[in-house]
Amino acid sequence: MRWAAPDNCETLCFNLETLKLWNPVFFMQSTFDERNWLAWLVKVRILILTFLLGIELAIAHLTPTRLPVRFFLSTILCWYTLSLFFVLLLSFWREYRIQASLQVLTDLVMVSLVVHETGGWDSSLNVLYPLVIIVAGILLPRVWAHLVAALAFILYGTVLELDYYGVVHSYATTHPELKALQGLIFVHLSAFLAVAYLAGSLVAKLHLARAELKNTSGALEDLQILHENIIQSISSGLITTGLDGRITLLNSAAQKLLERPASQLLGKPVSSLFLDALPNSESHTHAEVRFDTPGTFRKTVRIRVAALNVPERGALGSVYAMDDLTEIRRLEREVRMQDRLAAVGRLAAAIAHEIRNPLTSIAGSVSMLSGIPEMSEEHRHLLDIVTRESQRLNGIITDFLAYSRGKQYRFDKVDLVPLLEDTLTLVRHRMTAENTGITVESQITVREAWALADGDKIKQVFWNFSENAVRAMKDGGKLQVAIERSGDDWQISFADTGSGMTPQQTEKIFEPFQSNFEGGTGLGLAVVYQIVQAHEGKVYARSKPRQGTTFVLKLCRLDAERAEPSREDKATPALALAMAKPLANTAVERGQRG
Numbered sequence: 001m002r003w004a005a006p007d008n009c010e011t012l013c014f015n016l017e018t019l020k021l022w023n024p025v026f027f028m029q030s031t032f033d034e035r036n037w038l039a040w041l042v043k044v045r046i047l048i049l050t051f052l053l054g055i056e057l058a059i060a061h062l063t064p065t066r067l068p069v070r071f072f073l074s075t076i077l078c079w080y081t082l083s084l085f086f087v088l089l090l091s092f093w094r095e096y097r098i099q100a101s102l103q104v105l106t107d108l109v110m111v112s113l114v115v116h117e118t119g120g121w122d123s124s125l126n127v128l129y130p131l132v133i134i135v136a137g138i139l140l141p142r143v144w145a146h147l148v149a150a151l152a153f154i155l156y157g158t159v160l161e162l163d164y165y166g167v168v169h170s171y172a173t174t175h176p177e178l179k180a181l182q183g184l185i186f187v188h189l190s191a192f193l194a195v196a197y198l199a200g201s202l203v204a205k206l207h208l209a210r211a212e213l214k215n216t217s218g219a220l221e222d223l224q225i226l227h228e229n230i231i232q233s234i235s236s237g238l239i240t241t242g243l244d245g246r247i248t249l250l251n252s253a254a255q256k257l258l259e260r261p262a263s264q265l266l267g268k269p270v271s272s273l274f275l276d277a278l279p280n281s282e283s284h285t286h287a288e289v290r291f292d293t294p295g296t297f298r299k300t301v302r303i304r305v306a307a308l309n310v311p312e313r314g315a316l317g318s319v320y321a322m323d324d325l326t327e328i329r330r331l332e333r334e335v336r337m338q339d340r341l342a343a344v345g346r347l348a349a350a351i352a353h354e355i356r357n358p359l360t361s362i363a364g365s366v367s368m369l370s371g372i373p374e375m376s377e378e379h380r381h382l383l384d385i386v387t388r389e390s391q392r393l394n395g396i397i398t399d400f401l402a403y404s405r406g407k408q409y410r411f412d413k414v415d416l417v418p419l420l421e422d423t424l425t426l427v428r429h430r431m432t433a434e435n436t437g438i439t440v441e442s443q444i445t446v447r448e449a450w451a452l453a454d455g456d457k458i459k460q461v462f463w464n465f466s467e468n469a470v471r472a473m474k475d476g477g478k479l480q481v482a483i484e485r486s487g488d489d490w491q492i493s494f495a496d497t498g499s500g501m502t503p504q505q506t507e508k509i510f511e512p513f514q515s516n517f518e519g520g521t522g523l524g525l526a527v528v529y530q531i532v533q534a535h536e537g538k539v540y541a542r543s544k545p546r547q548g549t550t551f552v553l554k555l556c557r558l559d560a561e562r563a564e565p566s567r568e569d570k571a572t573p574a575l576a577l578a579m580a581k582p583l584a585n586t587a588v589e590r591g592q593r594g
Contacts, residue, residue: 037139038090038099042083045107049079052125056118066171072117079110100139104148107132112155120163121184122172129156129188130195137199145203149196153189160185237301237322240308245269248317257301257324259293270320274303281307281318288325297542298503299326330540333507337529340511356397363390409454409534413558416449416458416490420483423462427470427479437476444483449490450558457531458555461539464524465494465551472498472549489537490557495550501543509541 053076056067086103093099111128118125129152137145163170164181176184231238237254241247247265255262258273271278276289286304293299301322308317369375370383424442431438469479477497484491501509510529532539535555543549 035090035096038086038096038103041100041103041135041139042087042090045083046080048128048131049076049083052076052114066119066173068117068171072114075110075113075117082106082110097140101144104132104136104140104144105151107135108148108152108155111152112159115156116159116163116168117171119172120170121160121176121181122174126156126188129192133192133195134199137196137203142200142204145196145200146193149192152192153185156188157185237320237324239270239320239322240317241270241320242317243315245271245318254322257299257322258291278320279303279305281305299324300329301325337511356394359390359394359397363387363394366390409457411452411454413450414453414455414458416451416453416483416492416555417444417446419455419459420444420462420481420492423459423466424481426463427466431470436470436473438470438473438479439477440479440481442481446483446485449483451490451555452558453535453555454531458535461528461531461553462492462494464528465553468525468551469494469496469498469549472496472500474498477548485557486554488557489554492553492555493550495548497548500545500547500549501541502545506541506543506549510539 053073056072057069059067086099089099090096108129111125111132114128115123115125133145133149133152136148140148160181162168163172164175164178231249231251234251235253237257238249238251239247239254240249246267247270250258250262250265255265258265265273274289274291276287278289279285279287285306286302288300288302290298290300302325304321306319306321307315308319309315366383366386370380370387375383421442421444424440428440431440466479466481473479473496479497480493480495482491482493482495510525512523512526529539532553537556538554539552541549541551
């Protein structure tokens with residue numbers, strides 16, 4: 001949960017402290033710190049004990065001393081045992097504050113015992129008292145440091161008094177006067193209180209610095225999260241690279257646009273993702289480039305580049321911003337195609353009858369000439385050629401008229417699945433009968449695919465796609481047909497393993513007279529485009545040379561149909577063109593302004 005930053009800095013600090021005090025994570029962090037301090041205390045204690053043991057034994061071995069070695073070793077061994085006990089206690093007892101108090105008191109008692117064994121007022125180990133006071137100031141509240149200092153003074157004084165008056169056996173090598181002893185005790189009292197005061201002050205400043213560090217770290221973390229959210233929320237794709245041109249960061253929009261996860265892109269050269277040369281920040285700062293998605297679909301993006309500069313460090317790389325222009329360029333192509341189709345339609349309507357009338361006269365005259373008995377065999381062969389070419393020309397004119405003449409559509413609720421299956425059944429029988437070596441596979445993942453369409457016209461579209469696929473696979477191959485959901489549309493695809501097409505051929509495949517097959521008029525796919533436009537659907541082709549071609553048809557699902565203008569039962573291509581062209585122009589203009 002993130003809190004909104006208030007206007008007042010004091011309120012912000014209060015909110016941060018309140019959040020930490022009432023957040024269970026804060027309590028867990030504090031508990032974790034206390035546990036770490038206690039574990040650290042045990043480790044330091046063991047190191048100090050080992051060091052003291054080694055030093056005292058060396059002194060006892062090298063110099064004459066009254067050190068009770070066996071008693072001293074027993075004390076150190078007991079202290080070791082207590083340290084191990086504290087380690088075990090730390091693993092299952094969660095009252096860390098009580099444990100800290102217990103360890104501090106235990107250390108005071110053990111230090112007093114060691115001071116007594118090493119000579120009392122002659123002992124140099126009285127410096128362990130300030131260490132215990134400092135530990136108390138770190139682990140316990142500040143007042144505890146003064147209480148521990150007072151207790152250390154009492155214990156130290158008690159040890160010296162008992163040794164001085166002979167209540168316990170003294171291991172000291174000297175015997176000071178009473179005033180000197182009292183002075184020594186009060187000097188240590190002043191030293192202990194001074195250490196407690198300094199330790200409390202330093203620990204308080206340490207806690208304050210730690211709190212400020214946590215606040216600063218929290219603010220830095222919030223700033224980093226805000227920065228990351230801003231980067232990830234930008235609708236444009238964003239890519240940053242180092243000076244070597246390898247990708248260092250990309251936002252979610254870039255991953256969606258490139259259709260690849262960040263794990264596949266980080267560390268790769270950015271230039272390897274695109275088919276065209278990228279702009280540079282020195283001369284050309286923007287350009288349109290193309291790239292192929294993992295699904296073999298080619299996209300067009302506009303890329304803007306800028307140098308990634310950091311103050312006092314200079315340029316560290318480049319920043320690339322990407323905008324998807326694929327749909328805009330597609331709409332532009334559709335607008336150009338609509339213009340061409342409209343021009344061809346007007347031309348066909350104007351000249352079809354003018355050509356057919358003389359053609360009929362020519363055909364009739366040739367038929368009469370062929371009945372002359374004196375005509376030679378060579379002349380008859382020439383007349384046969386004229387007859388065949390006249391028939392072929394009449395077929396082209398018939399296609400012209402069918403293309404330009406207004407078509408009648410009967411829209412109704414139809415299931416696309418049986419329409420597709422009927423078409424594929426006919427194609428399979430034909431392939432078997434003609435022994436073409438072409439297999440037809442269907443991948444229909446839905447039981448029903450209801451749409452508002454003209455069933456006969458949609459069958460014509462399916463048949464044209466199948467016919468083009470068969471023509472493209474002269475030496476046999478495989479035709480894969482699939483129907484599936486794609487958002488609010490049904491997507492029907494026809495994928496062949498034929499010779500494929502170049503990008504230039506793919507772009508003009510739905511224009512009239514663009515046939516790639518011998519003897520074709522180039523009007524079949526143009527008629528398909530007309531039918532799809534009348535159904536307010538989408539159709540496009542994906543192809544690469546020697547890698548086959550895929551035709552994709554998208555029709556609106558009946559159960560997901562949006563509010564659209566009502567269709568007329570009888571719609572002419574001219575009306576469809578008149579409706580589609582302004583919409584396409586508007587979309588292009590919006591894309592250019594965006």
